[in-house]
Amino acid sequence: MKLIGMISIFWLFIVLVYGTSDFSAWGDPESPCNLHVSNYYIEHAMSDTSVPNIVTAILADYRGFDTMFETAVIFSAGIACFFLLRRPKYDAPEAVVFRHIQTGITLRIEKGGRLPKESDEFERIDTQWVPYDLVIQVTSRILVPFIQLFALYVVAHGHHSPGGGFQGGVIFGAAIILFAVSNTLRKTTHRVSEKRSAVLCAIGVLIYAGTGVCCLLAGGNFLDYSALSGLLGVDPVTARSHGIMMVEMGVGLAVTMVMIWIYYNLSSAGKQHEGL
Amino acid sequence: MDDMIAIILSKYNYWTVITLMMIGLYAMIVKNNLIKKIIGMNIFQTSIILFYVSMGMKKDATIPILEHHPGMQEHVYHAADYINPLPHVLMLTAIVVSVATLGVALSLALKVYDQYGTLEEDEINAKIRKASVKS
Amino acid sequence: MTEHYSVLLIIMPFLSGLLISIFGWYDQKKCYAIAILCLFLSIIISISLLLAVMQNGEPVQYRIGGWAPPWGIAYHVDYLNGIVLVVISLTSFLNLAGARKVIEKEFSDRIGAFYTLYILFTTGLLGMVVTGDAFNLYVLLEITSLTGYALIGFGVNRAPLSALNYLLMGTIGASFYLLGVGYLYMGTGSLNMADIAHLLPAIYHSRTVMFAFLLILCGLFVKMALFPLHGWLPNAYSDAPSISSGLIAPLTTKVMVYVMIRMVLTVFTPAFSFSFAALNSTMVWVAVIGILSGSMLALFQTRLKRMITYVIVTEIGYMVGGFWLGTRDGMTGAILHIVNDAMMTLCLFLSITLISYKIKGDRFSDFRGIFRKMPVTMTAFVVAALSIIGVPPTCGFFSKWYLISGGIAAGHYGFIAALLFSSLVNAVLFFRVIEIGYFEPFSDHGANSGHVPEVRMDEAPVSMLMPLMITAAMLIVLGIFSGDIVTRAIQFAIPASII
Structure with missing residues (x-):
């Protein structure tokens, strides 16, 4: 062979x-x-859309339809991972491990046992528990907000420099994944629940498609942002630029959420009560 | 001899891409481990991305972001000054597609591992054969 | 609104798919209603698109984003894809219409996700067919593939492994297609199909175009499972949940055949594609070998669903062979067969869904006495079987007729012999099932002779029977009106240069 x-x-x-x-x-x-x-494209991007980053102009305007389905691709990947992996909620774990913080004693509670309340005394830990590493936790804690801020910059500045919805969304998602890696999966799902990430992901794609439908309703062709000029109160060229901004935000939202969603399902093999 | 070098210099990027492609394809066909196959698939897709991007290269041109600053008006842009933006756009799509495919492939591999306890293809096949003999 | 129909056909199911995925988290009961409504609307839109094309006699064009091609993406509906659009939306609708109970049983905790994947899959297929842009086609191809892998991977037995193999093969196929489009872009600098076709004649002699042609064809052959590359198909389709295979099996391969026809006729144009006699006859011979080996392999199967997957491989051989004959009749047969085969396969898989709803196991031996148990389902099954064999009132006969007359016109007797042989084998295959189902008594222990247990009629619910009966009736109606379909639509889909 x-x-x-x-x-x-x-x-x-x-x-x-x-x-x-x-x-x-x-x-x-x-x-x-x-x-x-x-x-x-090179010669007309500026006069057509007033977006100097030609890649963004083509991505979200000239070939915006491709990009809409690109977000659909990543959305369907998220929903495919969920569909394939997710274990039902009533599939409770066999045993849950708790740690008594003051003494460091761990308790293994079998299925059906009474669970202590999470408080200052007890905390739930993963079955294969790695003791906290102070350096990792503190570093990532400091880094996460800056990464998120940078992600927002990348989304917002996609018109003028390399960047845009996809890149910013991936960076934002990576920040949250960094948080999940350095802490526990449960802490992360507590902050961004799976349901929220799934629904927001669909909403992100809906923002993109909805912008297109708005153009349709405003009398233009699908995704023809210049039709929005009356609605936005600007000239058609600026309207294209604003339209690009709108869909980029939708893309950013969808990509962030789908990254998190895929991570939740892959890292825990769909169980989501413990993971990496 | 000079002709040879000229040909090599003008095509070597495509040949590198094809080499990468073949490495990926080889891993997909020959490797026994499913994860290695998935890695091969990723190399294969990445090589195509490189192919497109190197296609849009222009000598003496800069990145496709138009020169602009406030107050600049009626500037005529020359196509030769900026590299071809279209392959970059297309490949952004292809990157997303390959990430999405990778995600689905990994979740399928997880499911396979759940079912058979291994990711080696010959071991899985042996298990399947055993099960079909039993039934 | 009518001028926006072609984009609405894609947008409406797409938006509904997104809505379903949101509703799936709050109110799962609404999912089915939204899905079925949007598929019904897409049937209406696709039929009115086809009618518009037939009335005006010219293609319906749509510029997305208001950009003129080749700068923007254009939609293009003509006779060829108008027909395929109707087939896709109809098949998807009929397969889902009666399946509510099955879905709630099989996917109880992920109904929303299932409907979303189902609708996105349909959207991808519709988009692939309607688009006039070579790269846009790739993106939608990937949507279809990803959702398809998920739908297959949730099946029984070794479904995850089959789906993973399908994913690896499918990715190779799609990547080859993408590479081929890259070569085309390299040669012409355009991605719009019509524009490429316009620019190509100047560089017909170039090796770049030749390689683009071969790479695209190779990629599509992997995706449509033409014989030596069919390895992924039987496992993937037979392990998939029956409702998913009822959607994927009739449509994926046929749409891929459509894409091949579109590429060869519209992008590369017959002047290029049919200028290599050796290539054409190789294609036909590959198809002939595919037909023969598909039929032979089908004979060895002991499970109904698996047997049918090999029949699908055979049917791919019919279409590819008929198309590459390069004669007008052969192409008519191939295009007509896309319609007919989608309906026949749908009818078979629908009846399998119903059978598996009532009977566990799909070995032939499980079907003893099934005619008395489920008479209506089996009647539809027999109609589909007759159509696949090619018995006159059903539609399968007419497409085979065109294919054979195409073979005669091209003087390709190997293809005709393969067609006749596989019809014979199909007859053997299906009569084996019918014989077991009709004549052998319903019993788990064949040895317990003398004591024939009473077989009660235990038919599937009416809501599930209705779509099946409609499909079976369609097979006959399509057969009766096949002459009209050819003279009113298909003959305009083939360029006049082909005789």
Whole structure:
């Protein structure tokens, strides 16, 4: 199998390398792919949408429809992970472990046992418990708000510099995942519950699609933000820029929440009462 | 000889991409461990992303963010000054797709592990065969 | 509003899918109602789109975001995808219409997620068909695939493993398609299908175009499970929950065949695609081998659902072979067969859903006496079986007729022989099931002869029977009107240059 695989891969390699022979040279500004459509974007992005970051302009406006389905892809990944992995709520864990904080004694309470209230005396811990590492906890605690702030900057500044909804959303989600890694999963689900993340994720995609529908209702084509100019009280070009901002925020929300949602389900194999 | 070097210099990025692609494909076909297969899949997808991005490269051009500052008016932009933005847009989509695929693949792998207690394909197949003989 | 129909067809199910996923957390009872309503509306929209195309005689165009192609994404509905759109929305609706009880039984704690995935899957298929942009097609292809993996992975036995294999294979297929689109973009600098078709003739001789063509075809062949690349299909479809396979099996492969036809006819245009005689005949021979081996493999199966998955592999061979014959009749047959085969497969899988609702196990031996137990379901099953075999009043006969006459026109007797052979094998396959179901008494112990237990009629609920009966009736109606379908729609879908 290995040999056959190797030979066929090698053969395919030769064929594909042969296929590159008609390509234009790397970095050639005159190659057909750099001439036809892309030049229009570079030359007209500013006058069409007043967004200097051409990538953002194409992403959210010229090819905004692709991007809407891109958020749909990531949304369906979130819902697919949930659908495949999530264990039902009544599937209670076999045993729950508590720690008495003052003495450090751990209690293992079997199914059906009476659980102590979480308080200053007792705290619930994971079955495979790793003692707290002060450095990690404090560092991540300090880092998380800054990462989140930076995420918001990346979303908001997508018009003028590299960035946008996806990047900002991923950074924001990563901040919360960092919190989950350095603390416990339960603490995180307590702050952002699964239901909330799932619903907000759908709402994020809805913001995108809803902006498109608003354009439709305002008399333009789907996702034609210039139709919103009357609604927003600005000229059509600025309306496009604002429309891009709106959908970027929707994307950011959806991506943040789906990151968290996927993390919850993957890290705990769908059980969500304990995880990484 | 100079011709050879010229050809190599003008195409080596594509050849690197194809090499990466083949590494990914090889892992997907030959490897026994499901996680390694998933890693191979990711390498494969990433190589395609590199292919697109290197396609949009232009010599002596800068990133596709137009020069702008307040008070600047009626500036004409030249396409040759900025690299091709379209492949970047497309690949943003492809990156998201590959992340989404990775998530679903990992959750399926978790399910497989739950069911068979292993991620080695030959062991899983042996277990399946055993079960079908029993029934 | 009518000018927005083509985008509404995608947006409406998409929005409903999102709404369902929110309702799934608060009020699960509403999910079914929203899903069924939006699928019903999508049938109406798709039919009116097809009618609009037929009335005007020219494609319906839509510019998303108001941008003209090739800068923006354009929707493009013509005769070819108008038909496929109707088939998709109809199949998806009929499969879901009666399935409420099954879904509540099988997915009790994740109903909302199931409906969301179901609707998003349908949205992806509709979007793939309606779009006029090669890259947009890829994005929607991935939506369809991801939701499909999830729907399959929640099944029985080794479903997760089958779904993972499907995911790996499917990703290879989709990535090859993406790479092919990249080559096209490299050569032309455009992603819009019509624009590419306009730019290509200047560089027909280029190796880049040839490789783009081959890569796209390879990717699509993996996705549609053409014979040597079919490995993922039987496991994935037979392990999936019956309601999911009822959606995925009739549609995925057929839509992939549609995408192949669209790519070959619209993007590369027949002038390029059919200019390599060796390539064309290779394709037909691959299809012939696919038909033969699919039929042979189906003979060895002892489980009904698994047997049908191999029949699907055979049917893919019909369509691909018929299309690559390159004659007008062959293409007509292939396109007509997309419609007919979706309906036939749907009918088979619907009846399997009903059978598995009442009977555990899907080995042939479990079906003893099933005709007396579930007469209506089995009647529909027999109609579907007759249609797959190709018996005249049903629609399967007519598409086969076109395929065979296409084979005669092209002088490709290997293809005709393979078609006839597989029809024979299909007859054997289905009559084996019917024989067990009709003539053998219903009993768990065959050895207990002399004592034939009373078989009570135990038919599935009427709400589930209705969609099945409609589908079975459709098979006959499609058969009767197949002449009209061809003369009014399909013949305009094929470019005039093909004789």
